[in-house]
Amino acid sequence: MGATQSTTETFEREPVEVTERITADGSSRWPVEPGRYRLIAARACPWANRAVIVRRLLGLEPVISMGIAGPLHDERSWRFHLDPDNRDPVLGIEYLGEAYRKADPDYAAGITVPAMVEIASGRVVTNDYAQLTLDFSSQWRAFHRAGAPDLYPDAHRGEIDEINEQVFHDVNNGVYKAGFAKGQAAYEKAYQALFERLDALSERLASRRYLVGDTITEADIRLWVTLVRFDAAYHGHFACNRHKLTEMPVLWAYARDLFQTPGFGDTIDFAQIKQHYYGVHTEINPTGIVPVGPEVTNWLTPHGREQLGGHPFGDGTPPGPPPVGEAVPPLGA
Structure with missing residues (x-):
């Protein structure tokens, strides 16, 4: 996410503005479909980290690709400064704000991660970080890996x-x-x-x-x-x-x-x-x-x-290693 501030003494986080959902039952205009969406996250951001973890635990990597915005950004939003040519290799954008303006040319609210982007159109579908991980657990169930845990029983x-x-x-x-x-x-x-x-x-x-x-x-x-x-x-x-x-x-x-x-x-x-x-x-x-x-x-x-006691994954199993290109540096590197 990106921190947003009020003009009062107390910090107030702005609500997310793109709250459509990707659903399996036809209740939204965005259907669950392998390969259609790209999760844009950032290693720095705790709100995005939640989506990255849930995607890993449920084994959704083969059906939802992931782009990583770098840790530095400016007034134009999160940017892909760690990628070749400073652009996301799938979406071809330099700043995440470009995907928000594909959805709404007049978009003026917070440009935050995580965001789900439709690859074909390049537009943000949702940045609803609270609902997103719950939908990974419920709406994407048909594509969970064998042995995936139930994170929201x-x-x-x-x-x-x-x-x-x-x-x-x-x-x-x-x-x-x-x-x-x-x-x-x-x-x-x-x-x-x-x-x-x-x-x-x-x-x-x-x-x-x-x-x-x-x-x-x-x-x-x-x-x-x-x-x-x-x-x-x-x-x-x-x-x-x-x-x-x-x-x-x-x-x-x-x-x-x-x-x-x-x-x-x-x-x-x-x-x-x-x-x-x-x-x-x-x-x-x-x-x-x-x-x-x-x-x-x-x-x-x-x-x-x-x-x-306790069993981390219940009756399930741990996920395998991160996909090629998604591994983080070892501690102390």
Whole structure:
């Protein structure tokens, strides 16, 4: 996603503007169809990271291709500066905004990732990050890999939705509310809500391996994408500095457990994460200096969470290695 700001003291995230859905039942004008759409993501962005993880876990890589916007962008939007000729090799565009304006020549709202783009027309179909991963689980079910997990099981949807709502306001968006606050009171309110929620999550996860049930669900994915960026970006850059993740024993072990689970850590590029936050948010970091630290190889240390039981993929199996061209650099590279 791209951070959007209000003119008040409190950070307010603009709503997504392209909220059509890709469905299997004919309820929208965009049908589920292998090879028709391209997921545009960015390694830096937590909101896009959610879609990348779900696509990996469900094995949708053969039917939904993926383009990666680089960590740096300007007022013209996310750009493909890591690709040859600075253009997405499938869509042929330099800036993601070009695909938004293919959908609406007068589009003036946020140009965000993740976005699903129809390849033939080059137009954005949806940037509804909250609904997108749920639709990967439900609407694209016919194309899930054998052994794909159920990330949004019917029996637990109410509980998952409740946790997701809390995590969104206080954690996922909470770090942004702290980092982009324009006044001390707004910052302190967001800071307090963030760490109160992290404390509650620590208590919940002290006796259970995953947030809901005994398998990985959508709730774990949504929390984890913020945790994995916490020490690299939010602790220092966004002044969320009561504790580092590595100083919160339960959440640190939980985050390492998922990092070491196929489909999670193999989507993370810490260098791009830092390049984005420290290089783009010039109002917070005007020098553009990107920190060298923190140490990241500690993500591979033992976590001990297996003793809590649980089965990461339920009755299913882990995904295979990332497709050619989608692998991230090894830790410490």
